[in-house]
Amino acid sequence: MAGCLQHVPVSPMDPHRFESVLSSRQYDAFVDLIDRGRRRLRGRVIWNVNSTARGGGVVELLRPLLGYSRGAGVDARWVVIGGPVEFFALTKRIHNRLHGFRGDVGGLGEGERVVYERAHAAAAAELALLIRPEDVVILHDPQTAGLVPAIRRTGATVIWRCHVGRDSLNGPAHEAWVFLRPYVIDAEAFVFSRRSFAWSGLPQERVFVIQPSIDAFSPKNQPQSPAQTRAILSRAGIVPDGSPLATFTREDGTPGRVDRRAEMIEAQPLRPRDRLVAQVSRWDRLKDPRGVLSAFADGIAPFTDAHLLLAGPATESVADDPEGPAVLASVHGAWRRLPDGVRDRVHLASLPMEDTEENAAIVNAVQRHATVVVQKSLAEGFGLTVAEAMWKQRPVVASRVGGIQDQMVDGESGVLIHRPRDLPEFASAVVSLLRDPERARQLGHAARERVRDNFLGPYHLARYFELITRLEEERAKRPSSAAGG
Numbered sequence: 001m002a003g004c005l006q007h008v009p010v011s012p013m014d015p016h017r018f019e020s021v022l023s024s025r026q027y028d029a030f031v032d033l034i035d036r037g038r039r040r041l042r043g044r045v046i047w048n049v050n051s052t053a054r055g056g057g058v059v060e061l062l063r064p065l066l067g068y069s070r071g072a073g074v075d076a077r078w079v080v081i082g083g084p085v086e087f088f089a090l091t092k093r094i095h096n097r098l099h100g101f102r103g104d105v106g107g108l109g110e111g112e113r114v115v116y117e118r119a120h121a122a123a124a125a126e127l128a129l130l131i132r133p134e135d136v137v138i139l140h141d142p143q144t145a146g147l148v149p150a151i152r153r154t155g156a157t158v159i160w161r162c163h164v165g166r167d168s169l170n171g172p173a174h175e176a177w178v179f180l181r182p183y184v185i186d187a188e189a190f191v192f193s194r195r196s197f198a199w200s201g202l203p204q205e206r207v208f209v210i211q212p213s214i215d216a217f218s219p220k221n222q223p224q225s226p227a228q229t230r231a232i233l234s235r236a237g238i239v240p241d242g243s244p245l246a247t248f249t250r251e252d253g254t255p256g257r258v259d260r261r262a263e264m265i266e267a268q269p270l271r272p273r274d275r276l277v278a279q280v281s282r283w284d285r286l287k288d289p290r291g292v293l294s295a296f297a298d299g300i301a302p303f304t305d306a307h308l309l310l311a312g313p314a315t316e317s318v319a320d321d322p323e324g325p326a327v328l329a330s331v332h333g334a335w336r337r338l339p340d341g342v343r344d345r346v347h348l349a350s351l352p353m354e355d356t357e358e359n360a361a362i363v364n365a366v367q368r369h370a371t372v373v374v375q376k377s378l379a380e381g382f383g384l385t386v387a388e389a390m391w392k393q394r395p396v397v398a399s400r401v402g403g404i405q406d407q408m409v410d411g412e413s414g415v416l417i418h419r420p421r422d423l424p425e426f427a428s429a430v431v432s433l434l435r436d437p438e439r440a441r442q443l444g445h446a447a448r449e450r451v452r453d454n455f456l457g458p459y460h461l462a463r464y465f466e467l468i469t470r471l472e473e474e475r476a477k478r479p480s481s482a483a484g485g
Contacts, residue, residue, distance in 0.1 A: 005126050008053045008078040011252055013067035013217075018458055021216050030458040037465050038073040045135045046076045046468075047156075049127070051091070051143035053080050054356055055313050056282060057212065057384045058140050058163055061460075064215035067251065068457055079127070081144060087119035088322055094142040097176035099286055099379035100166040103323075108179040116146050124150035131156045136468055138191075142176070145183040152186050157471050160187040163212070164381040165197025165402070177201070188471050193382045193403045208467055211406060212382045213460035214391060214451065219248050219256065220360035221391055224368055230272060232365040237261035238309070238349055239270045239369065248361035258361055260352035263314065265332055268344045270307055277430055278309040278370035280363055283327040286379045291423060293334055295376070297342045299427025304434045311349040311366055313359065368392050372433050372440065378420050380404050387455045390414065390447035395440035397429045407455065413446040 015034055019027045048066060050058050062078055069076035083091075089104075090112055096103030106112070124147050131137060133155030139147055140161045151158050166173055177199045184190065184202075191208050192198050198207045214221055224232070231243035235258045246258040270276070277300065281287040289310050296308040310331065315324035328350065335346055349366075353359050367373055373389035375398040382403030389396050390408065398404045399420035408414030415429045433440045 004082060004122050006053065006080040006082065008080055010063065010066045010070055010076065010078050012070040013064065013251060015068045015072050015458075017217055018456070021452060021456070022458065026453075026458070030462075033458070033462050033465060034072045037069075037461075040465075040469065040472075041074050043134065044075065045132070046074060047127075047131065047135060047137040048076070048078050048140065049081060049137065049144050049147065050078075050140040051081055051083070051088075053078075054353055057382065059356075060214070060220070060384050061212050062140075063251075064218055064457055065213075065460060065464075068461065081120070081123040081147075083119040083143075085322065086115050088143075090115055091143045092322055094176045094179065095164060096286070097172035098142065098162075098164045098166070099381075100168075100170045100173045101286065101379065102172045103285075108175055112179070120146040120150075123147065127151060128154050136471075138464075139187075142180060145180050148183050148185075148187050157468070157475070158187045159189045159191060159467070159471075160184045161191040161210075162197065163193060165192060165194065166379055167194070167196040167402070169200070189467060191467070194406065197381075197402075208463075210460065210463040210467070211403065211455065212384055212387075213455050213457050214384055214387045215457055216391065218251060218360055219357045220364050221388055222249060222364070224248070224361075224364055229365045229368045232258050232361055233369055235259070235261070236351070236362045236365075237264055238311075238347075238362070238366065239272055239274075241272045246361075248357070248364075250357050256355075256357055256361065258358055260354060260358060262311070262352060262362070263350040265335060265348035266346070267340075270309070270347055275304070275306045275371040275434065276309055276369060277306050277372050277374060277434075278311065278366055279374045279376065280311045280366055280385055281375065281377075283312045283315055283324040283331070285323070285327055286377060288376050288378050288420070289327070289331045290334055291378075291421070291426075292374060292376050293331060293338075293346060295423040295427040295430075296346065297338055299424055300430050300434075301342050301345055303431050306371065306430075306434055307345040307347065309347045309349060309366065309370070311351055311363070313353050314350045363388075364392075367394055370394060372397060372430055374398065374426075374430060375404065376417065376420060376426055377401055377404065383407070386414075387451050390444075391451045393441075393444035393448045395433050395443040396447065397426065397433065408447065408450065412443070413450045414443055 066076040131154045135156040137151050137156050138159045191210050231246040233239040234241045234243040235246035248256045250256040367389045373394045373396045375386050377399045380402035386407050396414040400416040400418050410416040417426050
């Protein structure tokens, strides 16, 4: 039934494993946080609500953060709302416009409000039966904003977390704000990835900035030996070389194996010795895979021996992104029109998503195998794939947009492209790293250190705990009133 909830099981994960990657000072602070969080949040549920359990950056964030919270003794839960096709077409429209892009030609008027509110009705009613006034509910992105009024009436603390945005307002972004503002305005806090993403018209005292993080121990980011990487890529059909069984470690510590193959579009297979420029992201126009392909054909392939791999999830697996198949088809069409010699060096991979941890292990292998990782987004909320590549000590070339520019220091821990649509600038940056392996190595080393100090789970959890504590203290100061008053 459209609108009902899916309860996503979250296995507890041992937060003490961070001792192996943090400094002693950082780890001691994290242990103290665990102790304070367990005591302060005892008996309360921290609910997280989004619109998919598979694919995308929000999922990448939620699973480990909730797992470590449960491992620390906090009752953190994850539920997913569903909806009809027209609901997800509408929320994709809102998503694009929050980034400042018009996307489709549809409107955001009263008819769209009817679609939006109808899709939330069943989920809101079901959630209201589960949530208690002492609970905290974190609603993620435009898909869940319409739940704010109903959840507020339960008396619970409501936080709306927006993972997308743009640094300067334009018409499409303002249109999306106007549509969403009546729903989110009653939340007790609004969380953005950057201060510049926060909307005008929101009470600034309720605006908070929390930067996302990666999980250093997930199948996507855990260490892989060179032989392990080769075996995974071979088994997935991305770089066939006859390597033996491809294994990885699952989040619960049990062994995993890559069995499924990517769907490859290519004229010739990659060889193990081929140098590789790789972008891993959803099939999304805002990730600009067509631009990457054009820049490679015109400005990288003629001056280097490198190959290009564009990889993304199998499009039918991402329920809340209906544009994926059309974007992949567009990239495929552009690939077919490439000259033969260039087309032989461009590879498109749709990665299997039946097992999300298997998918993560494949992404890990792709990034580790890449000579240069790129993320040529036209707009970006944060762009976790950048931090993931940095953690693996890969040199990264990425657009100076959204949260990407917060992750790396240009020229020190990566290379930022100041004009995302400038294909020659992008191509030149990639070629310079392909020609200077020592500089690429130095950037990669500095990149890992920057992620360790700024973008791992302990810091993310600390910011949320600080926010929840502050909201609790502010509630205690207010006169008692009816639930949700």
